[in-house]
Every structure is written in structure tokens, then in C-alpha cells.
Amino acid sequence: MDLFVVLKYGLGVVATIGLYSVLYKENKFYRFWEHVFLGIAAGYLTVSLWQETLYESWWLKVTGSIATVDKAGNVAVPAVPGYWAYALLLPIGMLGYLVFSKKHNWASRIPVSIIIGLWAGQQAQAWGNRYLKQVADSMRPILPNTSELFVPSPPANGFSLSQKYQIDSTVYVSQALSNLVFVFTLVCVISYFLFSFEAKSKTMKFMTTSGRWLLMVGFGAIFGSTVMMRFSLLIDQMYFVFQEAPMKVYEQFQSKPAAAPVTPPVNPPVTPPK
Template sequence: MDALWQDILSRPGVYAGAICTIGLMTLIYRENAFYRFFEHVFIGLAAGFSIVVLIKEILDPFLYQPVFKKGEWYWTFVFMFGLLFYFIHSRKYNWLSRLPIGFLMGFSAGQAFQGFANTYLPQLAKSFRPLYVTKPDGALDMAQAVNNLIFMIVLVTVMSYFFFSFEQRSKVIRSSAQFGRWVMMVAFGAIFGTTIMARMALLFDRMYFIFSDWLKLVQ
């Protein structure tokens, strides 16, 4: 027993992590008070961490340092403008909260459009691929040509699936849409498979922590 207490005192972080891991994994059996306790602990730690990040990453570099260290007092107007958010709790002056909300929504919409343009416009440009591809010596690059052909077939068939503006009476369009649907199912299955692999990687990491770092059964 003394050796156990000495081990606990020498590795308190490892024991705390192991107990939290086991407590959260009890959800596999069913929801219980043990799991809910560690769930609240996790939420509390996340909330505390977010407050620290707020202070260190936002308030300190964008308010305290410019205003009190550099003398850039005009940043206080931005801070006061942000405080208008809290007027949403006032029945009489809640209209003031709409000012920063509208500004934030407009700014976010602009950023979203910029991100959309930077992400998808290059993809649209690269969708136009040549079906006849040559090597530097002028010979036909059969592998790249077949790859571009498959890409174009998948692109056209998937897009044909989303033709909802008119009834798909043509057998060619219906067959193309059905093939595009199967292609999307394969893609979604691959995405779901990678998600499962990521979750399994997290599980294996926790299992390795328990059996190696805590119990020292695996070296």
C-alpha cells in the first residue's frame, strides 16, 4: 500500500488522467453519475481554458497592450462598441445590441465570401482538364488522360444528380444521375471511414496511455 501511495504521489497527473479516461469511458456501458461528474469537469476545464485564451489572445494584445502600454487610446472605442452586445439583456435599450451584431454579421459575411472565393474558385478553374495530355516528348500520356477522363465523368454525373429544376425524363439523364448518386455514396463512405479511423486513433491513444503510461504493462 505504501508503494502504491508513493507511486500516486510521484505521478499525480498520470493517475488523474487515467481516472478521467476510465470515467468518461463508462458511457460505453450506460450513462451514470461517474461519467456525468467527469463530463462536468471537462466542460469546466474547457470554459476556464477559453477564459484564459480570451485574456491572453484577445484582451491583452488588442486592448491592454495598445491602450495602456502604447498609448493607442482609440482602441477603447472598439472595446466600448463591443460592450453594446450586452444591451441585448435590456428590454429598453436592446436595439443597441443590433449595431455590433449587424457589423459582425457583415464582417463575417465578407470573410466567408473571401474564403469561398479563395477555396472554390481555384477548384472550379482546375475542373477544366484536357482529355488529350501529352508528355514533354510529345507522346500521349495515357495515364493522365484516363485520369482526367474519369474525373470529368464523375464531375458531370454528380452535377447531373442535382438537376432539380426540371423533370428528368431522359433515360440518359436518369442513368447519369443514378451513377452520380452511387459515386457520392462511395465518397461519403470514404469520408465516414476516415472519421472512424480518426476516432479509433484517439481510442488507441487512450488505451496506450492506460496500459503503458499508467499500468506500465506495455513498453
């Protein structure tokens, strides 16, 4: 019996029950496992910060690495030179701890300003790459240019380049209907957020009301997918508690200890007659 496997799965079940016990009421058993979970998470994040971020992105760039040679004497991984300019990031980062000093706490704003500036630049670039593509994709054709209803399915050997170009440049009836629903939803939702003027006409009132209902449908779908994801996590954890962990522990108790190897008897050497 492997005692480590029994302790691992047993503590996993107890920790799961302890964390879910808060659904009944606040208790000390839940508090204990909450502190254990937070402590393990803090330790894991600290080690992960060094191994996956500081060591890879900073320490190796400062020190570099030597070349590794295989058994045949060939260079498997070439040497990487170190750049000592990266060492200047250490004192800049250490300035952040001066926030605890009343006299020099102003210096802690230097690394914060650098981080916020870099983050703002990255977010501006990410915003353009993410949302400008969505704005361009919202301009969709709503009139079909063919009488065919659906996009043809590809044959076994696939489409040729000319066939792919023809399919991509053709707006089928099913695509036109899908684009029409998309454009109608987009225009109605945008009209719901136009507060510059009062919607007095029946058309604007209909569009704003439709936009509100379509928003509720979208939020409901997002909420439903979120609940389904949470329930999938709950189902997996309950499977661990009621199925996986008991089976693993049962297998350990049913396993027989390995028998000691039997050494064959050693016969005494036979001396030949003289």
C-alpha cells in the same frame, strides 16, 4: 517518488474511464467528470481568449510596448506606439451585455450587426478564394498529347527549368485517365442535382444513377476516414490508460529517493609551532 506525477497520471486514467463509462449507461460517475471537463474547458478558453486574442490583438495595440535592450545596450525589440482609437472597441463590445436589459436591449444589436457584417465580408472573400479555384481546376484535359504512360521521375539533381516547363505542358496517358475519371464523376454528380427537368432519356438516367452511386462512394470514404480518425484517438487514449500511465506510476514507485549529500569533515586549523 514524485507525488505530482502519480496524481497526474492517476487522475487522467480515472477521468478517461469515467468519461467512457457513458457507453455502458448514464451514471453519476460520468456526470461528475463531464462537469469537471466542461469547467476546465471553460476556464481554459477564458484564459486563452485573453492571452491569445484580447491581449495580443487589442490591449497591446492600445497601450503599445516599450523597447527592450540587451546586455550590450543595443535595442533588441523596438518600441511600438499605442493607438488609443482601439479603446473605442471596448464600449462597443460592452453594448452586447445590454441584452439583459429590457429597456436598452436594442443597443445589443449594434456589436452583433458589426460582427455579422465583418464575418459576411470575410466569408465572401474566403468563398471566392476557396471555390473559384476549384471551379477553374475542374477544367482538366482528358486527351493525352504524348505516348508516354507516366510522368517521369525526377533525377538526383532535379529537373532543369526547361524540363519542368515541358513536363507541366505535357498531358501523359496516366494523367489523361485520371482526369477522365474526375470529369466523368463531376458531370454525373452535377447531373444528379439538376431538378429543372425530368430525366427521360437513357443517357440522363444513366448519368444521374451513376452520380448517385459515386456520391455514395464519396460519402462512404468520408465516413470511413472519420471512423478511422475516431479510432486512432481511442487507440491513443487506451495506450495512455493501459501502457503509458501504469509505466509512469511504476517508475515513480521504483525510483529511490536521492541520498543526502555527504559533507566532508572539516579538519581543525593547524597552528604552526612557535
